[in-house]
Amino acid sequence: MVQAKTWILKQHFEGFPEDSDFELRQEELPEPKDGEVLVEAVFLSVDPYMRPYSRVRMQPGDVMIGTQVAKVILSKNPAFPVGCHVVGRCGWRTHTVSDGTGLTRVLTDWPQDIPLSLALGGLGMPGLTALYGLEEVLTIKSGETVLVNAAAGAVGTVVGQIAKLKGCKVVGSVGSDAKVSYLKELGFDHVFNYKTVSSLEEALKQASPDGYDCYFENVGGDFFSAALPQMKVFGRIAVCGGISLYNDKEPQTGPYPHLSMIFKQLKMEGFLVGRWEHKNEESLKRMLTWVKEASLGFLYNT
Secondary structure (H helix, E strand, O other): OEEEEEEEEOOOOOOOOOHHHEEEEEEEEOOOOOOOEEEEEEEEOOOOOHHHHHHHHOOOOOEOOOOEEEEEEEEOOOOOOOOOEEEEOOOOEOEEEEOOOOOEEOOOOOOOOOOHHHHHOOOOHHHHHHHHHHHHHHOOOOOOEEEEOOOOOOOHHHHHHHHHHOOOEEEEEEOOHHHHHHHHHOOOOEEEEOOOOOOHHHHHHHHOOOOEEEEEEOOOHHHHHHHHHHEEEEEEEEEOOOOOOOOOOOOOOOOOOHHHHHHOOOEEEEOOHHHHHHHHHHHHHHHHHHHHOOOOOOOOOO
């Protein structure tokens, strides 16, 4: 028998998550049956999506949702030999018995000098979110101007770099001067700290006086209200997240988008990365090639 430690959602969040909303418990796992594996967590994800998803997909007492990189330590499934690493939606737990459903092996040609934690970041779900948002939703074209907020996050950093790879001008918004410097190192054309500018509208105009062809939206709230009028006619907006809204106890209200949407004939589409799951292996291989070519980089310690 294996004792697994699990983080339980003790109660739904009210406002910002607190330690008291979670509880650490132990669970005794059975021996794997034929076709099953026992995996041990190596890295756990902590992503913004967990905040709204927990409200609609979880009940108090459930193991906290989340993806992990895990190592197979006992296997009765030939598809997952002992010692291989997998990515799976196992939640916040140290050990999991699985029949393999939902487990994906880490790419066999994963470079040894790149930490496996990136399989939960730029070379995982967040990176794929950036890729599909740009290619499938926004269908970006060389020469266009792309705006991305939360630009120093796991999604935003990849959005900017892929957009540059494809010949676009990229403007990013972040929340600290250190992040401004980092994104400039990654090749963003213009980056500003939204917390220190006197006016979001003026900062957006200064960064791109002619407006924006594409807008990769991660924040919502006041930023969305300021950015929408800056879009070019026939501009496209990919709605990926709304992190400014997640911890609100009272719903925000603000300007309605209808007139800007109509007069500028904008296209806005929300999306979930799982829509293109059938492309993940090919997409990750393509992104790994960009990393090897030094066209795509991340901040990490080896």
